[in-house]
Amino acid sequence: MALHDDLLDALRTVANVHLVARLVDERLGCPDPDDLRVFVPDLHLVSDAVRRRYSYNTNHTDLLADVLYQIAALRSRRGTDQTLSVYQLGDCFDLWREEPLPDRRTDAADRVFDSHERLMEVMLSRGVKTRFLLGNHDIDLHRWPNYRAWSRRYYIQPKQAAQPTLLALHGDVFDWIENLLPDEVQQLVVYVTHPMLEGSDYDLGDMVKVVARGHEGADYSKRIQGNASVGPVQALDGAPLPESFNVKRFGGSKKSTQHFAAARDLAKDLRRRHAGLDLRCIVIGHTHNARIVVPKSDGDDFFALVDCGAWIETCSAKVGSKTVRMPNAQLGVIGENDVRIYQLAPKGTA
Amino acid sequence: MKLALSCGPLALVLAACCGVERPTYLAVPEQIFREPVAAPIDLEDAAGWPAARDRLVAFLRAGGNQDNVEDGTIVVLDAATRYAPLLDAVARPENRDVEDLAAGVYAPWLAGPPVRHVVDARDEAPGRDRHVLFDGDFAWVFTASRRRLVGLTVVRRHDWRREE
Numbered sequence: 096m097a098l099h100d101d102l103l104d105a106l107r108t109v110a111n112v113h114l115v116a117r118l119v120d121e122r123l124g125c126p127d128p129d130d131l132r133v134f135v136p137d138l139h140l141v142s143d144a145v146r147r148r149y150s151y152n153t154n155h156t157d158l159l160a161d162v163l164y165q166i167a168a169l170r171s172r173r174g175t176d177q178t179l180s181v182y183q184l185g186d187c188f189d190l191w192r193e194e195p196l197p198d199r200r201t202d203a204a205d206r207v208f209d210s211h212e213r214l215m216e217v218m219l220s221r222g223v224k225t226r227f228l229l230g231n232h233d234i235d236l237h238r239w240p241n242y243r244a245w246s247r248r249y250y251i252q253p254k255q256a257a258q259p260t261l262l263a264l265h266g267d268v269f270d271w272i273e274n275l276l277p278d279e280v281q282q283l284v285v286y287v288t289h290p291m292l293e294g295s296d297y298d299l300g301d302m303v304k305v306v307a308r309g310h311e312g313a314d315y316s317k318r319i320q321g322n323a324s325v326g327p328v329q330a331l332d333g334a335p336l337p338e339s340f341n342v343k344r345f346g347g348s349k350k351s352t353q354h355f356a357a358a359r360d361l362a363k364d365l366r367r368r369h370a371g372l373d374l375r376c377i378v379i380g381h382t383h384n385a386r387i388v389v390p391k392s393d394g395d396d397f398f399a400l401v402d403c404g405a406w407i408e409t410c411s412a413k414v415g416s417k418t419v420r421m422p423n424a425q426l427g428v429i430g431e432n433d434v435r436i437y438q439l440a441p442k443g444t445a
Numbered sequence: 446m447k448l449a450l451s452c453g454p455l456a457l458v459l460a461a462c463c464g465v466e467r468p469t470y471l472a473v474p475e476q477i478f479r480e481p482v483a484a485p486i487d488l489e490d491a492a493g494w495p496a497a498r499d500r501l502v503a504f505l506r507a508g509g510n511q512d513n514v515e516d517g518t519i520v521v522l523d524a525a526t527r528y529a530p531l532l533d534a535v536a537r538p539e540n541r542d543v544e545d546l547a548a549g550v551y552a553p554w555l556a557g558p559p560v561r562h563v564v565d566a567r568d569e570a571p572g573r574d575r576h577v578l579f580d581g582d583f584a585w586v587f588t589a590s591r592r593r594l595v596g597l598t599v600v601r602r603h604d605w606r607r608e609e
Binding site: 226248251252 | 508510516519
């Protein structure tokens with residue numbers, strides 16, 4: 096049985112699973128059925144004390160821990176030639192809601208960790224080996240040794256690929272590209288894509304300042320990104336899945352194709368700068384809006400933006416003929432030239 | 446974007462030349478952040494160097510994280526070309542006197558002067574045989590014997606380089 100089927104079986108032992116979107120395309124550049132990458136988008140974890148102050152919070156943390164334990168078990172059973180890797184796409188912690196004073200955020204991170212011990216233990220376990228990205232809500236973590244391995248980008252070179260074909264980013268860089276003055280953007284994009292610049296570099300101070308500015312005046316009392324509309328979702332009831340499902344075309348609604356042009360241009364620039372690099376897919380979180388976006392027409396240069404959604408706030412989805420609002424609880428999965436986004440819910444719920 | 450990416454080396458030069466605290470000691474990080482994970486590469490083993498060099502490049506490409514090496518997760522995309530001149534220099538026996546570290550032989554790539562204080566919980570007692578130069582997120586830990594550089598371990602740094 097293919098690794099993706101094994102993963103799906105494992106997910107279904109602990110969750111009801113719906114398909115949010117699917118794209119099968121050999122140009123994704125990850126052909127090997129024994130190489131699967133799982134992406135966990137924004138969690139925005141806060142401590143128990145802070146959680147009580149908000150009307151919205153991280154959804155289904157126990158379910159996510161259960162999912163990760165299933166993945167750990169699957170990883171322990173897998174063959175030596177199989178890869179099953181987990182990436183958290185940034186904003187794992189929400190230090191902006193947790194602690195207003197930057198210098199106190201290391202204690203804040205520990206508080207958050209302690210409030211979510213089961214989840215964090217399995218995420219950090221050697222069984223899962225989660226790789227973390229820094230997001231705009233937890234960028235301050237780069238200052239402390241325990242988080243120094245958290246990065247701003249991961250290029251992924253799947254088996255059978257001669258070069259990396261996927262790039263995972265938090266996605267906040269595309270806010271800057273779309274909203275800041277060109278000079279400022281040019282400087283900041285360096286911090287995300289330059290091979291030798293990491294969260295630890297002192298001149299990241301400029302980026303941290305821009306991130307801080309982005310939070311200034313933001314009112315997180317009721318929302319961060321707000322409700323997302325994901326369109327139709329399909330229950331996984333054993334029926335064959337369509338090869339293309341709920342894939343958005345660039346040029347459609349602005350909200351559902353947000354950041355596509357900036358991501359496509361970034362990939363194009365990286366391909367130009369690095370000989371042999373055939374980067375055709377960028378994976379992000381940040382917007383809390385799960386979707387897969389491709390170019391306007393099949394004749395255009397192929398590129399896919401995969402936004403894996405979130406585990407906070409809500410989305411509206413069409414289930415059959417009804418529109419249902421559900422807590423965001425999504426995973427992105429890529430392998431065998433097949434990218435899917437799943438929506439999860441605890442067993443016994445809708 | 447073109448301008449943006451070409452600014453990178455400038456930022457690095459600035460980071461290397463001014464405004465950055467020089468570390469006074471190195472804390473050797475956990476196993477997954479070291480290459481090799483155990484004993485240093487034997488620099489006097491010329492036959493073993495090509496394989497050791499390949500492992501080093503893979504480690505640097507992976508951002509200094511063995512978990513990334515395992516599954517093709519890459520942080521430093523151009524590590525192979527970026528580090529080729531440095532690794533060529535390390536391979537040459539004439540560049541392996543302890544004095545070469547302070548004399549600037551490695552200055553084009555690694556920041557000095559060498560740090561001598563290394564905290565490694567695996568040691569039985571503090572030692573004086575290590576000389577550390579720095580390069581962005583990596584520390585290059587040379588082991589010396591009788592004033593010759595005989596071993597090399599590259600580790601991912603866990604300190605945050607603050608602005609002075």
